[in-house]
Amino acid sequence: MQTQEMTRTKEPASAGDTILSVNNIEVIYDHVILVLKGVSLTIPRGGIVALLGANGAGKTTTLKAISNLLGAERGEVTKGKIVFKGDEVQALSPNDLVRKGCIQVMEGRHCFGHLSIEENLLTGAYTRKDGAAAIKADLEMVYNYFPRLRERRQSQAGYTSGGEQQMCAIGRALMSRPEMILLDEPSMGLAPQLVEEIFEIVKQLNEREGVSFLLAEQNTNVALRYATYGYILEAGRIVLDGDAKALRDNEDVKEFYLGVGGEGRKSFRNVKHYKRRKRWLA
Numbered sequence: 537m538q539t540q541e542m543t544r545t546k547e548p549a550s551a552g553d554t555i556l557s558v559n560n561i562e563v564i565y566d567h568v569i570l571v572l573k574g575v576s577l578t579i580p581r582g583g584i585v586a587l588l589g590a591n592g593a594g595k596t597t598t599l600k601a602i603s604n605l606l607g608a609e610r611g612e613v614t615k616g617k618i619v620f621k622g623d624e625v626q627a628l629s630p631n632d633l634v635r636k637g638c639i640q641v642m643e644g645r646h647c648f649g650h651l652s653i654e655e656n657l658l659t660g661a662y663t664r665k666d667g668a669a670a671i672k673a674d675l676e677m678v679y680n681y682f683p684r685l686r687e688r689r690q691s692q693a694g695y696t697s698g699g700e701q702q703m704c705a706i707g708r709a710l711m712s713r714p715e716m717i718l719l720d721e722p723s724m725g726l727a728p729q730l731v732e733e734i735f736e737i738v739k740q741l742n743e744r745e746g747v748s749f750l751l752a753e754q755n756t757n758v759a760l761r762y763a764t765y766g767y768i769l770e771a772g773r774i775v776l777d778g779d780a781k782a783l784r785d786n787e788d789v790k791e792f793y794l795g796v797g798g799e800g801r802k803s804f805r806n807v808k809h810y811k812r813r814k815r816w817l818a
């Protein structure tokens with residue numbers, strides 16, 4: 537306990553500091569499969585940062601490395617380090633990290649299908665020790681951000697819509713009173729209007745509650761509209777990063793990720809064509 541208190545004093549206090557830094561990490565699965573090759577990211581306190589990339593680029597692996605969940609996947613950070621609020625995450629258990637304020641919302645909006653929405657939200661408070669009244673107040677806060685969840689509070693989560701389940705997963709993360717949320721593909725499988733609704737709430741949580749976000753997304757378009765900064769991951773390496781606006785204006789990003797000026801989204805999976813244009817690759 538004492539060491540935790542002592543480490544807290546090391547935390548940067550002012551806004552504009554770095555809340556999370558990932559320094560040149562390498563991740564290997566099953567001792568042999570090299571998936572991340574020198575990934576570095578900086579997330580400023582109070583920022584919304586997008587981690588973009590196609591299927592299999594390594595977005596989920598990066599988020600799991602940060603929340604120290606790779607062990608369950610036979611994965612390991614073999615080089616580099618990750619620092620959250622002054623502490624190396626490898627030295628913390630996933631629960632310690634949640635207590636310290638960093639929580640991941642998994643890809644595929646994992647809810648407990650047999651529990652009600654409200655019961656799901658309450659499971660998010662499991663690391664807290666500040667009593668029932670504080671937890672009840674935060675439940676109210678979650679319902680204020682997500683009115684749909686209030687309406688569906690008694691419904692069995694497994695029978696609610698995909699959008700409601702994504703909201704439930706984010707709401708459950710909020711119940712741990714996080715300072716930073718790692719959000720893995722919140723837009724996946726949702727209609728555009730719902731995606732917009734969820735990103736609007738992310739923005740409000742960022743502005744009003746001061747929650748920092750690292751958003752893993754394939755949906756570059758929406759992510760770069762809400763994020764302040766973005767990183768593009770290709771086959772386990774960061775190939776481009778910059779302010780969200782600069783990325784939106786970047787010709788390669790437009791061509792390969794935003795699908796501007798052609799018949800819809802250009803195929804960046806078309807390797808031959810892509811290789812000719814991969815001028816940002818090392």
Ligand SMILES: Nc1ncnc2c1ncn2[C@@H]1O[C@H](COP(=O)(O)OP(=O)(O)OP(=O)(O)O)[C@@H](O)[C@H]1O
Pocket residue numbers: 565566569571589590591592593594595596597598609610611643754
């Ligand atoms: N447990 C695992 N064991 C071995 N390889 C894995 C494991 N999990 C992921 N991989 C591999 O690591 C690479 C990166 O996967 P990851 O899930 O991080 O990508 P992603 O960017 O999140 O993709 P998606 O957009 O499809 O979610 C892929 O090639 C994948 O096959």
Ligand SMILES: [Mg+2]
Pocket residue numbers: 595596597643720721
């Ligand atoms: Mg993923």
